[in-house]
Amino acid sequence: MFLFSYFTQAVVKDETPDQWDGDDDEEEQQQQQQQEDKEELRKKDKDLEFLFQEVRRDSSLDERLQRDLQSKKSDSKYKEMLVSIMIKLINSNRVLVVSGETGCGKTTQVTQFILDDYINRGVGSMCRVVCTQPRRISAISVAERVAAERAESVGNGNSCGYQIRLQSRLPRRQGSVLYCTTGIILQWLRSDPLLSSVSHLVLDEIHERNLQSDVLLIIVKDLLSTRDDLKVVLMSATLNAEKFSRYFGNCPMIHIPGLTFPVEEFLLEDIVEMTRYRPQNKDRRPTWKRNFWHGRNARSEKEEKETEYKESWPCYARTLQGRYSDSTIEAVEMLDNDDKIDLELILALIRHIVLNDEEGAILVFLPGWDNISTLNDLLMTNLIFPSHSSQVFKRPPPGVRKIVIATNIAETSITIDDVVYVIDGGKIKETNFDTTNNISTMTAEWVSLANAKQRKGRAGRVCPGKCYHLYNGLRASLLDAYQLPEIMRTPLEELCLQIKILKLGSIARFLEKALDAPTEKGVNLAIKNLTDLNALDHSENLTALGFHLARLPVEPHIGKLILFGALLGCLDPALTIAASLSFKDPFFIPLGKEKMADMRRKVLSRNSKSDHLTIVNAFKGWEEAKQRGARYEREYCWDNFLSANTLQMLHNMKGQFTEHLMNTGFVSSKDPKDPNSNVNSDNEKLIKAVIVAGLYPKVAMIRPSHSKKRPGAKVYTQADGKVNIHPKSVNAEESEFNYTWLIYHLKMRTSSIFLYDCTEVSPFSLLFFGGDITIQKDGEQETVAVDQWIVFRSPARIAHLVKSLKKELDSLLEEKIRNPAPVDWQNRQSKDCAVITAIVDLITTQEKPAGGNRGYDRAWAPRGQHIHFNDDDDDDED
Structure with missing residues (x-):
């Protein structure tokens, strides 16, 4: 909250040193305090380093940049392409739309036009161009291309660099061009809502209409009313350039002809x-x-x-x-x-x-x-x-x-x-x-x-x-x-949290300002889901949990999984699962080797009946192989159909997550493998409970299948009735389960409704980390229901014990979320350690019930809510 007032003075302005001569001691002390605060924040978050670098007029740099430009113009690698009409339009307007087909050069040239114009006018140090790219690979490759055209290396204090998630090669702080992903700008806006140190913002490939780009367009349009010195260039393919021009008040457009053959x-x-x-x-x-x-x-x-x-x-x-x-x-x-x-x-x-x-x-x-x-x-x-x-x-x-x-x-x-x-x-x-x-x-x-x-x-x-x-x-x-546009065809929960953390006001009113607004139904559903998750209260304010989820660069359910992994002492496997769910799993399938790849994935599952733990096992094996040397790493990845690049990305993401957890107080070390954060990381049942804590209410029920034609169990969800486990899942052909419940992350309807990843979970996992618990009498026994549809028969004593412990756990977790602090696992007398340990012991020692899962738990759907069992197509066939 305080960052806004601290950094609004960093606006790029052409000021001479004598303007500061009259500052009194109090102002100097204030500036010194602000600088110290910047330094402290920069040390905590390296992604903010470029944003917080101070920009002031540097006459000696201006002269050197002019000399460098003149020498580069004679170099064959540098193409002099200053277009006077484009520069005139940029300098005389707040917003310009540049259209042109792929390959016309707009991505690499427009930023250079702007920078070189400033250098030619002797004010190169006041130019700081930031250009967004929709993909990580584009930001890197374009920056390398521009640097090569300028006869420089990318980054290293030269004129052109890039910044993407977990990777950067920054240019010099002034007289420079930075290519970055759109997400980086949205991250900057949390710390400086005015983007004060940016002189030109170039939004590239906006015709692709991805979610982040559309959101940034709304923010930039509002920002122009405050930043009267900010220049914005929108770059689009030809077909819809007029639409962007209208959105920004019929701003001027210029078209760059394509350079392709017929x-x-x-x-x-x-x-x-x-x-x-x-x-x-x-x-x-x-x-x-x-x-x-x-x-x-x-x-x-x-x-x-x-x-x-x-x-x-x-x-x-x-x-x-x-x-x-x-x-x-x-x-x-x-x-x-x-x-x-x-x-x-x-x-x-x-x-x-x-x-x-x-x-x-x-x-x-x-x-x-x-x-x-x-x-x-x-x-x-x-x-x-x-x-x-x-x-x-x-x-x-x-x-x-x-x-x-x-x-x-x-x-x-x-x-x-x-x-x-x-x-x-x-x-x-x-x-x-x-x-x-x-x-x-x-x-x-x-x-x-x-x-x-x-x-x-x-x-x-x-x-x-x-x-x-x-x-x-x-x-x-x-x-x-x-x-x-993606904003009209995707879930909006993560976006809604970003709107709240950026303090952009009412979610619905903000999204109404979009170039193409999402449906009211879609917005209301996202708000309802976040309220059910306890990320928003009923006044649409961020809760303590919502605040932490919004700060994590993942969708809300995955963020919750990360937080519970930290609180329950199984941080490292929870981070592996979270990274793979938010990025992608590390497996690849070569053409013609699909069955072999499936077999290796099944081996890595180690009978866990869990796609999520399969990835944890694969990742552990990669870490061990990597420690032995590059040759062992290559062999391990080759034998198990794993991508080393994806595994390395997951490793980097885990480091980013842990650093955030340490900065907010949930853990005491930025090492994902810190022993104090992993006292339960070998407890498979508890890891599954953490998955429930993050992904609930994405629950499915298993019924045995007696079909001889189709191997595997039959699976049902409350909303959809019968669904299918996706063929790539390790549970796709599984018929012997210990329990009758699955937790999943991705459910998608293609030719049928598929669960793409799932994990078998125990009743206690659902009771402690699922929804609200109610107890009802059922003959001589009592039933314990989770959200009134996942129901278990239980002796009365156990039912009431579970409800009591659940209440203690909810109270403890709420306090931990409100006031983050690592659990002291050494102090068995502390309340938090005692409660969590009791629940961990219950989950861990629960054995498979005698006689399999028959009669142990059942689905109960009161008040007309039913799970539909459509068995006509695959039961008891030859």
């Missing part, structure tokens, strides 16, 4: 005609189209464009007559399947290109791993041999055709400089959030015009190219301009 485009009907491809199934038309021809098509309730497409199809089919053969028109009709990509057609197209066109790499865009794997198998059977993915950037020897199969990451994040032919599968995997059912969904959707244009552009980098779109002309005319 690309010839082909649609589905052209591809079928040239390859003479004929689908194998003669009745592959979608159901609606088959019924249409028979006069039985009822008007669908799908989205407007899909309805328009269906109604326009007969007319469009007639326009193809005369231009294409009857067999082609028939094939196009059969291929127009809204759900699947015809990989046999892609194989035929690749064969056509190889036999009939000039040399050049082929880049194939597909929506997901299943398609990529299947196409790879098809190519293998046709005597095309794969090479390692690292060869993707190398040119093949003469007579060899390089074929790259990729998802939409190849649209922007990587450049393959010898691509001449692009095959656009026409689909993209898109994640959405269903607010009605509170579940994420992932489906293959039609690409947008922006996606199609990016894909086309990949074919024209080095010479004229060709792009083949696997959709017909009617579909092309109805594509959306852009994908739906």
